[in-house]
Amino acid sequence: MICCLNPDCPHPLNPDGKEFCQTCNSPLVQLLRKRFRVIRVLSDEGGFGRTYLAEDIDKLNERCVIKQLAPKFQESWALSKAMDLFQREAQRLQQLGEHPQIPTLLAYFEENTYLYLVQQFIDGQNLLKELQQKRGYSAKEIREILLDLLPVLRFIHERGVIHRDIKPQNIIRRKIDGRLCLIDFGSSKQLTAKVHIQMGTSIGSHGYSAIEQIRDGKAYPASDLFSLGATCFHLLTGISPFKLWTEHGYAWVQDWQQYLKSPIATELVEVIDKLLAKDVQQRYQSAEQVLKDLMRKQLSDRKTETANSSVILPPTQPPFIPRKYALLRNSFLVGSLVMVIVLGEFFYRQSHNFNFSISSRFGQGDDTSTNNEAILPRSSKLPLGNFYLAHTFKSPSKSVLSVAISPDDKTIVSNSGDSIKLWSLATGQEIITLKGHSDRVNVVSITPDGQTLVSGSEDGTIKLWNLARGQEIRTFAGHRNSVHTLAISPDGSILANGSDDNTIKLWDLTTTQEIHTLNGHTSWVRAIAFSPDQKTLVSGSRDQTIKVWDVTTGREIRTLTGHTQTVTSIAITPDGKTLISGSDDKTIKIWDLTTGKQIRTLTGHSGGVRSVVLSPDGQTLASGSGDKTIKLWNLKTGEAIRTLAGHGDGVQSLAFSQNGNILVSGGFDNTIKIWRVSS
Known part of the structure; x- marks a missing residue:
């Protein structure tokens, strides 16, 4: 099958060999930039284009994600801002994609009047879908999630980037190793907010976003930490913060414990309390502060930890290794993989763990x-x-x-x-x-x-x-x-x-x-x-x-x-x-x-x-x-x-x-x- 790249096409999939879309009659592109074969639509970005699943033929048909910028509005300011923010997202991914829990930028280009951003495909399931299957996370699992994601937030914040839209949908547990990956640094989210700010809306997702984002359109590292706290609340209780925000505004964050299905360790309550502080000045100001508190509370109350909260983490990351060393490392992998096959005792898992x-x-x-x-x-x-x-x-x-x-x-x-x-x-x-x-x-x-x-x-x-x-x-x-x-x-x-x-x-x-x-x-x-x-x-x-x-x-x-x-x-x-x-x-x-x-x-x-x-x-x-x-x-x-x-x-x-x-x-x-x- 070949996918039509017309962002308005209602049925974009076509049989191989076709030159024009059988639904909208648009010319079909066999390979974007003579390299990427588009397989299917992953999501529609609501008037800004689409996101596609594709194959990179230069990398043995390795799967990747292609974001398309095709905004419907024609106002010069909005269009200019859309292109600017789309380019900024590419630049952010180029910078941040060196971290193994953030998608890597593979390409950024313009073709047939549309802008395209190609990034690494994270094969896995987001935490919202995971929640729907398991119907709730334990306190131990929430601590695991915090310990896995906080170093990622520290990494992006140290580089002057605020994610602005942390929520279960934007956190994927990767199949190959179980590590949590943060996705959607997306221009469309920031762009939607920026374009609509003049119409009185805000940045991020209601319920998960801190008050300074919703009220003032401002975001800080502490804003991402509020969103992380709201995400933990959702996973613990199974209750959407959006639903509570719709009914109670920000009042729910003061009484969030009443929604717990069972009591959790005091030290974790204290951490989530501070993550969810309504006043940005009362909240954690950095991911490092949260990590220190988690460590301090973990070690200072061993009796409670042994009974309720011992840290048993799912598969998580090795430490960050800059991708500028990837070619050297991967060259070494090729030779080692041959050795693996000959010996029959080892198996190749993933380059950054080698x-x-x-x-x-x-x-x-x-x-x-x-x-x-x-x-x-x-x-x-x-x-x-x-x-x-x-x-x-x-x-x-x-x-x-x-x-x-x-x-x-x-x-x-x-x-x-x-x-x-x-x-x-x-x-x-x-x-x-x-x-x-x-x-x-x-x-x-x-x-x-x-x-x-x-x-x-x-x-x-x-x-x-x-x-x-x-x-x-x-x-x-x-x-x-x-x-x-x-x-x-x-x-x-x-x-x-x-x-x-x-x-x-x-x-x-x-x-x-x-x-x-x-x-x-x-x-x-x-x-x-x-x-x-x-x-x-x-x-x-x-x-x-x-x-x-x-x-x-x-x-x-x-x-x-x-x-x-x-x-x-x-x-x-x-x-x-x-x-x-x-x-x-x-x-x-x-x-x-x-x-x-x-x-x-x-x-x-x-x-x-x-x-x-x-x-x-x-x-x-x-x-x-x-x-x-x-x-x-x-x-x-x-x-x-x-x-x-x-x-x-x-x-x-x-x-x-x-x-x-x-x-x-x-x-x-x-x-x-x-x-x-x-x-």
Whole structure:
């Protein structure tokens, strides 16, 4: 079939081979711009043209959406404004379409007196249709939607764009990965409003639009956030805000909770309340503020969250990757896809989830004993013995030097340049960025109670942060050089940090007073760890030695020698009897911590060992190396169990979840990878 492009044609579909429309007799265009084959009408834009589904023959008949501008009005101002806004929409899509949750602009041109805008086709179902099928969303699902969409709004607002028409119809859950995509940045919506403003109408959709849009024709980032709140209300209750607006005006936003079918968690009520504030000044002013509140409320009330609102997200995005790197990435995909077919073990899913390895996409996981296991699906696993690569996401930082997992196994913390980023362990979604250091952050750690985040930096300082609120609490200064390593005592009372000034400092986290400065290393201190009884501290240095210290007195107990290059990482078994050290000499050494005698040396890495970490049960050792691999070892026998490959550069940091079922790795390839135990 061939589709007639006359915007007034009542029956535009015609059999192939026809030169003129059998309904309106207009000439039929086989290919727009000799590239796009129009398949059918998707929607009529009410006097401004139509939107069509088409195929891009230059891209193996990949589907796309074509918007046609064919306004019926002939007033010179209106026509000029229509063309101007249509062009602006193309420019916005060219700018914003770099985000994976916004359609990409493919082409913009004029043909046969009409303007055409071609954009990526999002294959999926909008949330209104989804609502009609499922008849309501849970509070947990609403939180998921907020966490998925708020980073998109932050992205567009930072670029000076206000969507102005957020509602369930303009949010599509993409079939291939379940991610929510924001559509219709449309000139027709803004154009309709602009043209009609002179006739007393407004911008956006009644019920979903903030009062400043309806009354004054003005829109701000806070206006989009009101629309997002109204969308959440609609999905929670199944009641259209348009219907309530028609009956009650804006009075409904003050009493929105009365329409709930069942009570929801207080923290989510507070967030939606602030999203729906009638006064723009009382509303959230940025998407970042909403994300911070969601994170703070999530972490500050774990009891409520565990009972009612644990964050289990549907398939969502990997972090934003600019499309200017797409050609390079896609070229790599072609070669990798051949490998996929040959091996028969992997499958190609989507280019932006391919980060120098094939990363699986988050989907609906099988029911397992923990929330995280339910989120990281078996359906897309990459078999690697007992561990498989569950997800890869990119950090803005050139190198991920340090990763940590919160004790509740919900949050990943990593360095990112001179800032710190918090990510959802379930989805890889960025939650919040903490800024305060003046130079690169080298190391992050979390207190055992999960309340305090500690960071060390090239600026020579250590900062304490309230993890729930994302606020800086205190700064410890005193080192004359970079801080590269941190350790927190098992009871959370003492902080130890090692510096490139060759010293270690111990701090009382209760009083924030310095306890001891440990001198003895002759070069940079790059690794420290407390024994389980916290009576002993062990440190590793660029001077190739390991030192054992008495925490109470600050005195050196003994020095261990054997490594031939920098000791980069240290771990101690849960029983406190065994010490493990990793070194740039490509070896791992096992020591009797009580006697200081070397038990064995583990070899197998072809690059320096940058990180060693023990599983919570103390039976499995994971090591990350400059050779781009992670090795798993049976600590009792010293046997290498398996090798995990996937990083495109050296692996710098590792962390196990509390239950030992998830391993997180960070590397010089700018990625964070989540590995999960398969059953």
